[in-house]
Amino acid sequence: MDILIRTFAERGDLAHLALLVWALSASLAFWRVLGELSRATRRFDDFIREIASFNARYDDPSKGS
Structure with a gap:
């Protein structure tokens, strides 16, 4: 991971790395x-x-609902 960050830092792409994260x-x-x-x-x-x-189950049919 350190190599990846160093590569981005050397190329000036920290903004791209931040955007990716x-x-x-x-x-x-x-x-x-x-x-x-x-x-x-x-x-x-x-x-x-x-x-x-x-x-x-518990509906009362006599109520006519």
Whole structure:
């Protein structure tokens, strides 16, 4: 890693190195947030299914709903 940084420093490309690090970290953060959003959507869908299952089991047909 030190060789890579030294190569960039000698060529004057520190800004490019910083941009690369920023882009990689932003991409990683995006994928983590996207994964968490997917898991949250799945949990919400499971919750809605359980509510629908509960309502189907305990719905009182005499009320005429």
